Amino acid sequence: MSTTPAGSSTLTADRDWWRGAVIYQIYPRSYQDSNGDGIGDLKGITARLPHVASLGVDAIWISPFFTSPMKDFGYDVSNYNGVDPIFGLLSDFDDLIAEAHRLGIRVMIDLVLSHTSDQHPWFVESRSSRFNPKADWYVWSDSKPDGTPPNNWMSIFGGSAWQWDPTRLQYYMHNFLTSQPDLNLHNPDVQDALLAVERFWLERGVDGFRLDTINFYFHDKQLRDNPALAPERRNANTAPAVNPYNYQEHLYDKNQPENLEFLKRFRAVMDEYPAIAAVGEVGDSQIGLEIAGQYTSGGDKMHMCYAFEFLAPDPLTPAGVAQVLHDFAKAAPQGWACWAFSNHDVVRHVSRWSLGISDHEAHAKFLASLLMTLRGSVCIYQGEELGLTEADLAFEDLQDPYGIQFWPDFKGRDGCRTPMVWDASAVNGGFGDGKPWLPVPQEHLARAVSVQQTDQRSVLNHYRRFLAFRKQYPAFAKGEIEFRPYEAPVLGFERRFGNETILCLFNMSGEATAVDRPVEKLEVLEGHGFETHLGDDKITLPAWSGFFARVD
Template identity: 55%
Template sequence: MAEVRNAEQTHWWRGAVIYQIYPRSFLDTNGDGVGDLPGIEARLDYVASLGVDAIWISPFFKSPMADFGYDIADYRDVDPLFGTLDDFDRLLAKAHSLGIRVMIDQVLSHTSIEHAWFKESRESRDNAKADWYVWADAKPDGTPPNNWMSLFGGVAWQWEPRRGQYFLHNFLASQPDLNFHHPAVQAATLDNVKFWLDRGVDGLRLDAINFCFHDMQLRDNPAKPAELRTGRGFSPDNPYAFQYHWYNNTQPENVAFLEELRALLDRYPGATTLGEISSEDSLATMAEYVNERRLHMGYSFELLTDDSSAAYIRGTVQNLEAKMREGWPCWAISNHDVQRAVTRWGGDAALDADLARQLVALVCSLRGSVCLYQGEELGLTEAEVPFEALQDPYGITFWPNFKGRDGCRTPMPWNGDANGGFSAVQPWLPVPAEHGALSVSVQDENAGSVLNGVRHLLRWRKSQPALVTGEIAFLDAAEPVLAFTRGAGEEKLLVVFNLSATAQAWDVPAALHALAPIDDHGLRAGELRDGTLQLPPRGVFYARIG
């Protein structure tokens, strides 16, 4: 731990590439069909070979697994499904020995219904933890106290006969929301965070961090017009999309709590926070939450949508740049909650290796840090999981209009065996047959594979300060060309992407100085001819300016 903690640069996270590991699906070492912490430790040499700076491990804490670990029953213990605290300590030590920082998920806004705090709180209205959760009386007719909806479908209130009251749940009914207006809840939450910082973790990914506080007046959310029901991370046929979520999350009191959280982190040099933010205006909330007094980094669902046009990407980044004057963003185009990017943005071209490499290059070329989701370096496609094999309660509820999140959570294919080398037994989710050809062992042997291309790209990126921490400025370009500059100190780069499967030409602005093309990034490179840039399908062009 000392090696990493005593590093000269405590701002290591600026421009860092963070590799997300979904433990259930990484590697099973004990033959139960579910990945575990020893499995992560066993594959850390592989992770190090990618050239990433850190790993983010999705929840591995004690949980009944109603939402696969995002419903925590004990914040300070490892669920036996994943191993033990000793296993985590060994994983942490191995990662640090390889120069990899370790970030862990913290789910602060809600707990499991099995958490000891909730079990006590629900027993009566006058026990020591009676006000630790969001309780409210029914309306005179017995209906819930207001119109708030759960993101996972249905009303956001569950009746509890022991107390004769409803409790709030913004997600599953088995995930009751904590009452962060209670000072003791905030103190206990920060103490749980301190437990892991004392253990040596290098950072926290904060799940749904804008959901910690609710409107104390319990005001109804206003209705949203049908044409605007295009929220982030849920389908328009979900009634959650029928409202403006002004009162069940993103309350002003959250800011003061984030400052308390940051004060705690500042006692651990080099420790960082990455907040997941999903609000009515996520970019504005990111700008408010991310600065030197609050979160170190933030990311939202803006690039986790279906729109992959150059105009949308440019508009999203420019919007955030205009609002976030002092903060540091983090970008992701894949994670455990959305369809895999090569399928979502590539459609029929999902198996195009050039597309897979280009998508990684794109997210790694924007200003900010980067989250890469396990399998993204392989170009994994979204899996078709039959209804009878579904595990995700979200997908089961909304099938067949929305198939849930299982398709992006299938196990990592380490080799071409039936179970992908993930497990000796039937895995918790099936391994798609088509992922065998994309497995690590197959791609390792192919110098031109997506995997080896990503390795080369990430090593090359580290040598380009302008790409790691430089400023960004967009240039005019017609669809499907995306063009911008990155600059840090004396170095300034021109970056151009052809986001289509057909060749494109782009006239380089005369205002740019002489260009020195960079061709050692391992991607399909464009060629400059008499002031016009010729871009092959899925082509990328990097050049030094001046």
């Protein structure tokens, strides 16, 4: 049983809470700085939970706050059971959980189990010799006879996935930075250690996990070379187009079948506790939906997964949206998706999909509403509710090693990680008194919470309004989806749950359009924030708008 920190809670032990949940992602470095050191922290998150609660979301996902040398800003963990001092104390996390639960918000944390920091004590011991108790806890291999790496595997951050270690006279594998060695989950002792980490945080009262790069946990034991990928199949969604990682078909360095049994072990621990859920990030643009289907099938692995389809740069189209949902349903007939348009790793979607769009506010509201009516759960990334754009940072301001490596062809991930803007009149937009770790873009101040709070037409209040609208109708969270054959730019589908059917129409263009009124009797739904124009024979859809009606 969970030892949740003391404090009253408005949460119920609903094991199915995650199905159709709206989850708000917090990148702790950039949310709220409570002590003036320029870096957001756990106390800052706790102080801003009333804002999160005002949105009406079901849960928060907090990106890593564990002890780390911060070479990849927390995704290089050196102590899974500790809070890094820049974020505060373990007691601060306990306070955060207690306050979140009091406000009716569940807390999910980001676990990075495929790799650690090279400063983790496990790796320090592992690299000390070939014969220590943890010698096989990481992926080690002898070189080829000519001293080159054991195979052709590539790192997502550029170059070989192998780094030479002069003490062991062997290579170790790293899918990301050289300072992020990959754990060897073929070793059952490693699995047991990671399950102990899972249990540690469950005992502290967390409600679930977001599992980073979930398909990277296992590698091919034979270390076989990946085959080349035909140029026409190269896809820049997993890695930027300038990265040769896209030149391989990743058959052997990830997506291994052994992962299914480990995920079952991970799920079994969660099932010992009430109302726990996990969402896995499938880091693969080649076969992401197929993997998501495998990992969410059977009710004994992940509750839900999200892939990269809606995190891609390709513009949204009615046919494209329908195809993604169709492909997921085909790949995962028993599974459940978790959709996101933005996160801490990709260009913010209002910038990514903004080419030729003049009405930023209307576009941002439209995208929010579309995301929240698709079948599946939803992740909203901090600042998305303000319509924040991607920041254009100077090279000297960059912190992300990924962007520094590939500048200027790929500018990295800092542009979506700049601090939240709370108060347009306060220093640093209200983020904190000290110089922020990344600059606060001047153009973001006009979109601060203080500016949008009292404007009922703002993007912020549209998120609040639409989330409240969504909660009125269980079909949005739990229902099936069936697409209707409308022509572009209109996307049409029905959400069905029990005896209720809701027709959803979206005009995915900057020009007003009209469609024929369905023959069924319609009860127009209000409260979502879009204008409704229902005539005797036509439904008129203003630019970037939605229409919702109960079908009898």
